[in-house]
Amino acid sequence: MVQGSSEKVTVFFRYFLTFFLVVTLNFVIPRAMPGDPVVNLFGEEAYLHPEILQEIRKEFGLDKPLIEQYFLYIENLFTGNFGYSFSFHKPVLEVISEYMWRTILLTLPSTVVGVLFGVYVGSLIAWKKKQVEVVLMIVVYSIPVYWLGIIFLYFFSYKAGIFPLGGAISSFEDVNKLILPSTTIVLHLIAINALMSRAIVSGTMNESFIVTAIAKGLKGETVLRRHVIRASLAPIIAMSAIEFGFAFSGSILVEIVFSYPGIGLLIWEAVRVRDYPILQAIFILVAIIVISANAIADLISKAIDPRLRS
Amino acid sequence: MKVSILTVAFFILLAIFSDQVVELVPLKRGEIFSPPSSDHLLGTNDVGEDVLKELIIATKVSVVISLFSATLSAILGLFIGIFSGYYRSLTAKIFETFTEVFLVIPTLPLLIVFSFHLPPSIFNIILLIALFSWPSMARIVRARVFQLRNSGFVQSAILFGASDFRIILHHIIPNLSEIFFARFSMLVAYSLIVESSLSFIGLADPTNKSWGAMLHYALKRGAILNDAWWCFVPPGVCIALLAVSFLLLSFEFEKVRLTEKFSINK
Numbered sequence: 047m048v049q050g051s052s053e054k055v056t057v058f059f060r061y062f063l064t065f066f067l068v069v070t071l072n073f074v075i076p077r078a079m080p081g082d083p084v085v086n087l088f089g090e091e092a093y094l095h096p097e098i099l100q101e102i103r104k105e106f107g108l109d110k111p112l113i114e115q116y117f118l119y120i121e122n123l124f125t126g127n128f129g130y131s132f133s134f135h136k137p138v139l140e141v142i143s144e145y146m147w148r149t150i151l152l153t154l155p156s157t158v159v160g161v162l163f164g165v166y167v168g169s170l171i172a173w174k175k176k177q178v179e180v181v182l183m184i185v186v187y188s189i190p191v192y193w194l195g196i197i198f199l200y201f202f203s204y205k206a207g208i209f210p211l212g213g214a215i216s217s218f219e220d221v222n223k224l225i226l227p228s229t230t231i232v233l234h235l236i237a238i239n240a241l242m243s244r245a246i247v248s249g250t251m252n253e254s255f256i257v258t259a260i261a262k263g264l265k266g267e268t269v270l271r272r273h274v275i276r277a278s279l280a281p282i283i284a285m286s287a288i289e290f291g292f293a294f295s296g297s298i299l300v301e302i303v304f305s306y307p308g309i310g311l312l313i314w315e316a317v318r319v320r321d322y323p324i325l326q327a328i329f330i331l332v333a334i335i336v337i338s339a340n341a342i343a344d345l346i347s348k349a350i351d352p353r354l355r356s
Numbered sequence: 357m358k359v360s361i362l363t364v365a366f367f368i369l370l371a372i373f374s375d376q377v378v379e380l381v382p383l384k385r386g387e388i389f390s391p392p393s394s395d396h397l398l399g400t401n402d403v404g405e406d407v408l409k410e411l412i413i414a415t416k417v418s419v420v421i422s423l424f425s426a427t428l429s430a431i432l433g434l435f436i437g438i439f440s441g442y443y444r445s446l447t448a449k450i451f452e453t454f455t456e457v458f459l460v461i462p463t464l465p466l467l468i469v470f471s472f473h474l475p476p477s478i479f480n481i482i483l484l485i486a487l488f489s490w491p492s493m494a495r496i497v498r499a500r501v502f503q504l505r506n507s508g509f510v511q512s513a514i515l516f517g518a519s520d521f522r523i524i525l526h527h528i529i530p531n532l533s534e535i536f537f538a539r540f541s542m543l544v545a546y547s548l549i550v551e552s553s554l555s556f557i558g559l560a561d562p563t564n565k566s567w568g569a570m571l572h573y574a575l576k577r578g579a580i581l582n583d584a585w586w587c588f589v590p591p592g593v594c595i596a597l598l599a600v601s602f603l604l605l606s607f608e609f610e611k612v613r614l615t616e617k618f619s620i621n622k
Contacts, residue, residue, distance in 0.1 A: 063457050329468070333462055
């Protein structure tokens with residue numbers, strides 16, 4: 047039991063370290079990169095609004111030593127003060143919260159469907175030792191997700207006119223604007239998950255307890271259900287949390303294609319007008335979401351698989 | 357297997373000889389968004405540039421970036437993986453923790469933030485991608501090295517008084533080749549896709565357009581609404597083809613490993 051608790055401390059320490067690293071990188075990048083740190087931190091437009099800039103300089107302590115700036119930065123982070131976006135004329139957190147929920151609306155259901163289907167397809171491929179399907183999945187995985195989006199947009203929206211060319215969802219009837227972007231993400235996630243879970247399940251099938259199960263005459267289906275899938279479940283759960291990160295990256299790119307006003311389109315816009323505070327805050331928020339998802343998946347997979355606890 | 361080697365060879369040769377090949381394509385500007393014809397085999401883009409010519413030049417950029425950043429990160433990952441798998445010092449433990457930590461951080465948003473600040477050049481992009489893609493290599497190498505270190509032949513080499521350097525060079529590294537090449541091929545495909553994504557967002561060097569950058573301009577300047585499929589289909593097909601080829605190669609290497617493992621067990 048003592049061993050178990052020290053393991054927990056290690057895992058906790060690791061996630062704490064990850065979080066610390068992300069936060070610190072976010073602090074260091076704008077200050078260490080070439081150029082004026084004020085411009086790096088707040089964008090060029092900051093100089094057009096001297097009175098707001100003055101206030102922000104004070105808020106972030108830019109005239110103080112770096113250590114003090116760092117503590118101020120941490121404090122600001124925990125109180126949700128991500129700075130001011132000069133191109134949107136709003137605090138950053140306000141801008142992001144306007145966009146973030148749409149991304150989550152797009153990503154969360156797509157991830158669930160993509161992971162479930164992907165794991166199903168992947169385990170089946172591994173169990174039946176299929177080769178053609180693996181190649182098919184590799185092909186789907188290699189297609190850049192945003193290019194798949196462009197092709198869908200071209201055929202289904204521009205040519206066939208079945209779906210709108212893009213835009214925001216404002217009411218319930220606008221759900222069809224979600225169909226093409228989420229289909230794109232789901233297809234991509236199915237391919238990733240199928241390939242990864244195929245690797246995991248094939249690994250399990252090489253274990254000696256599977257050979258034993260087959261040797262003692264269990265039916266194929268029973269071996270699959272009771273031994274293969276159960277033993278592969280924990281790593282698959284851990285994997286699907288990493289997928290959540292992929293889903294966000296995929297969503298960023300797909301939103302740009304479909305001009306779907308989520309985090310991705312916000313990034314596209316922020317890059318265009320060189321609005322750094324927005325990018326910085328998006329990075330830290332996405333990182334926090336992905337790190338938390340990983341921590342939760344770690345806990346779940348340890349809870350269901352006693353082999354990981356030792 | 358053969359098809360993917362041929363495709364990879366084709367693109368690498370095209371990248372090396374792109375300056376010469378481009379001269380075979382008639383360079384005169386055409387009408388904007390004109391469809392494929394005998395003058396312009398892949399049509400023209402929003403400023404009347406020949407798409408085929410752009411595509412050949414972009415091949416060089418994309419291939420160079422993906423190969424070099426994959427090589428760099430593979431070597432970095434190999435060293436860190438061997439070090440943290442072979443030694444049991446505190447430093448090795450720290451390297452291991454760093455590998456795990458880096459694996460969790462979402463790469464694309466981090467790269468977006470970094471490349472936003474750095475002047476967009478091919479060199480910077482190569483460095484950035486390499487800097488953030490080594491952990492997958494390090495982790496897989498570490499696991500294998502750890503396994504090898506506990507195996508009979510390494511233990512007996514230690515018993516015979518072989519130095520660490522000798523063991524690593526003669527007993528560990530030769531056993532890493534399939535893992536290394538499998539992961540390396542995967543890293544090339546990964547770098548290719550990451551680079552194209554960054555360029556697609558608009559963070560690329562505008563003077564050295566890659567396939568991703570071509571897609572960026574196609575979308576930004578209304579190729580879809582002008583029905584100009586020849587602007588956005590070819591670059592995407594190229595990215596997918598090259599990535600598929602490298603991933604299939606990686607898959608082949610992995611299969612070699614699995615069968616070898618199986619025959620040893622027998």
